[in-house]
Amino acid sequence: xxxxxxxxxxxxxxxxxxxxxxxxxxxxxxxxxxxxxxxxxxxxxxxxxxxxxxxxxxxxxxxxxxxxxxxxxxxxxxxxxxxxxxxxxxxxxxxxxxxxxxxxxxxxxxxxxxxxxxxxxxxxxxxxxxxxxxxxxxxxxxxxxxxxxxxxxxxxxxxxxxxxxxxxxxxxxxxxxxxxxxxxxxxxxxxxxxxxxxxxxxxxxxxxxxxxxxxxxxxxxxxxxxxxxxxxxxxxxxxxxxxxxxxxxxxxxxxxxxxxxxxxxxxxxxxxxxxxxxxxxxxxxxxxxxxxxxxxxxxxx
Amino acid sequence: xxxxxxxxxxxxxxxxxxxxxxxxxxxxxxxxxxxxxxxxxxxxxxxxxxxxxxxxxxxxxxxxxxxxxxxxxxxxxxxxxxxxxxxxxxxxxxxxxxxxxxxxxxxxxxxxxxxxxxxxxxxxxxxxxxxxxxxxxxxxxxxxxxxxxxxxxxxxxxxxxxxxxx
Numbered sequence: 012x013x014x015x016x017x018x019x020x021x022x023x024x025x026x027x028x029x030x031x032x033x034x035x036x037x038x039x040x041x042x043x044x045x046x047x048x049x050x051x052x053x054x055x056x057x058x059x060x061x062x063x064x065x066x067x068x069x070x071x072x073x074x075x076x077x078x079x080x081x082x083x084x085x086x087x088x089x090x091x092x093x094x095x096x097x098x099x100x101x102x103x104x105x106x107x108x109x110x111x112x113x114x115x116x117x118x119x120x121x122x123x124x125x126x127x128x129x130x131x132x133x134x135x136x137x138x139x140x141x142x143x144x145x146x147x148x149x150x151x152x153x154x155x156x157x158x159x160x161x162x163x164x165x166x167x168x169x170x171x172x173x174x175x176x177x178x179x180x181x182x183x184x185x186x187x188x189x190x191x192x193x194x195x196x197x198x199x200x201x202x203x204x205x206x207x208x209x210x211x212x213x214x215x216x217x218x219x220x221x222x223x224x225x226x227x228x229x230x231x232x233x234x235x236x237x238x239x240x241x242x243x244x245x246x247x248x249x250x251x252x253x254x255x256x257x258x259x260x261x262x263x264x265x266x267x268x269x270x271x272x273x274x275x276x277x278x279x280x281x282x283x284x285x286x287x288x289x290x291x292x293x294x295x296x297x298x299x300x301x302x303x304x305x306x307x308x309x310x311x312x
Numbered sequence: 313x314x315x316x317x318x319x320x321x322x323x324x325x326x327x328x329x330x331x332x333x334x335x336x337x338x339x340x341x342x343x344x345x346x347x348x349x350x351x352x353x354x355x356x357x358x359x360x361x362x363x364x365x366x367x368x369x370x371x372x373x374x375x376x377x378x379x380x381x382x383x384x385x386x387x388x389x390x391x392x393x394x395x396x397x398x399x400x401x402x403x404x405x406x407x408x409x410x411x412x413x414x415x416x417x418x419x420x421x422x423x424x425x426x427x428x429x430x431x432x433x434x435x436x437x438x439x440x441x442x443x444x445x446x447x448x449x450x451x452x453x454x455x456x457x458x459x460x461x462x463x464x465x466x467x468x469x470x471x472x473x474x475x476x477x478x
Contacts, residue, residue, distance in 0.1 A: 012337055012338060012339075012342070013337075013358055014337045014339075015337070016315075016316055016317065016335075016336075016337055017336060018336055019317070019319060019337075019380060019382045019383070021319075021382065021383070021385065042380075045378055045379060046375075049339075049359075049378040049379065052337075053339075053358055053359050053377070053378075054359060062336075062380075064380075064382070064383050067385070067386075090372075113360075113449070114363070114449025115373065115427075115431075115446070115449060116363065116366055116373040116374055116427060117378075119373060120369070120374045120375070201445070202448055202449055
């Protein structure tokens, strides 16, 4: 048997799940799709005494999209969000990044909200939540609270969630009118964790041939401790999109300056820093020059 | 371990309703192999990387090593045994692997067959590039993948043919 022994609970209602978590305290972990938690258990990097499997809970797999954002229920799989037309229309970063999350068989089972609770700075979903200034809804038997992305993530693999709380949904901010989004990353093999990845939101005044950039923000995968949103307006605002190339190196330099990659067996910190700069420059220039197809333009290498 | 927590799980495996008593910590892959004797599902890395243990959960490929048997309550599982009738009557994806020489040692093959069976039903006319992407989550150390990519495209021909015949 791979994991250490535990008792698996499979409650049928949210109230029952919350009651169990309140009773079991820090000895329990919430299990949803399990695509991050089960490997951790199989390698015995964690040995909780109880698992509260929430996959039998009703009505928490919805994906609802509007101009206000994309709200994803706790059991919505990566696949469901990737293929959701409304989610793609209102926040294209989701599909753009989800195609890089592991492999189809993992995305069939893994959940977007579970990825947020896992809070891996090498993961795409935490970065998208931070970049779109989203929030999550956490519920416990004590009540419920809304937590902004900037407060949710407190360290690598660490959130501000209490042991008795369940994340019941996450809301990603919508890409506003005139915003274009892009995501790209580089990994050793398809589906591996990225050596470096960059998501971007570019805003313009939408003024046809004379179009001018009004803002730029970026988020990073695998090169920062925490998922976060970096505002790059000062380097690009006021530049016509047709002349974006002239400020692209300033964008790349600001990214290299900001991030804090580490050395590991896959790459040196210097190499990751270089890659992040290259991906940032390419993604920015690609977004800037696609002014005939605003918003839903995909920026892939 | 007499205190090992266990659960009684009802699930459907290859169209047959089964009720099994399993330790709570037993992976679905181990329940299929050890408890149900379905050793067609192979176990490689046991942390979701290699794809050898892929089965279909309600028709969609998932890693059976990244799921507990107790979490499969009420679900339909299809293993490689459910996608053919043995050596004399292989299923369409198995036949595609035979036609294209898509295997050598065969260890990874059950995971490819379950993955590809679901994939060609969703994408009946894959390009070679799409075929590569479809199998990107399955590792093979023998073939170099060329013949597996061909097998995906061949399976896309055979699956609808078999269904018309049926």
